[in-house]
Amino acid sequence: MDTKNNEHDENNNHNEKSNEKVVKNDNSNNKFLDFLKKNIVAVSLTLILIIILIWYSVKISAIEEQYEEEKTELVTKSENERSALITKYESEKDSLQISNLESSSKIFSWAVRSELMRNNTENLNQLLNAFVKESGADLVQLLDPETNIVILSSDKKFEGIEYAKKLDYAITEQQTLMEEGGIKIITPVMGLNSALGFLIVQIDK
Secondary structure (H helix, E strand, C coil), X not given: CHHHHHHHHHHHHHHHHHHHHHHHHHHHHHHHHHHHHHCHHHHHHHHHHHHHHHHHHHHHHHHHHHHHHHHHHCCCCCHHHXXXXXXXXXXXXXXXXXXXXXXHHHHHHHHHXXXXXXXXXXXXXXXXXXXXXXXXXXXXXXXXXXXXXXXXXXXXHHXXXXXXXXXCCCCCCCEXXXXXXXXXXXXXXXXXXXXXXXXXXXXXX
């Protein structure tokens, strides 16, 4: 009789543990689904951004392969021809990198807009860090157009201080500035009637 009771208790304990595991798994799944529902815009835009960055990486790899093939063919040719090939390769690579960052910045600005409208600074910081890591930009900052103050920056020492230059905050379309120290891509983060902020993506030479 005692043996049967022990077996019965063991079966009950086993069933309880199994039920606990199912409940834990259900809770984990529910939390994950809740997170996706709450951040569907940011998650979708992040995925699109990653796809674009992968596409541009493949494109750059193709240019590099073509460059190596042409370089091999020109080994026996004149120095001028080799120099022209290198210049052409560098120009194509730079142009592709700028185009990549322009597209990525525009998509990223939509994610920033979504989080600004919800006043979600924590998500903004995470998105900013992910963007810098994936895009290869040297510095990314978000400015308040009313105060010219840096709201967020990939380099935290700039946060909370006034931006060094006065921008044209009347612009409503993306601008790319070629400067002596590098390139700046300025993207307005538009609200319903005016800009909520200005995203500046910088590439140093």
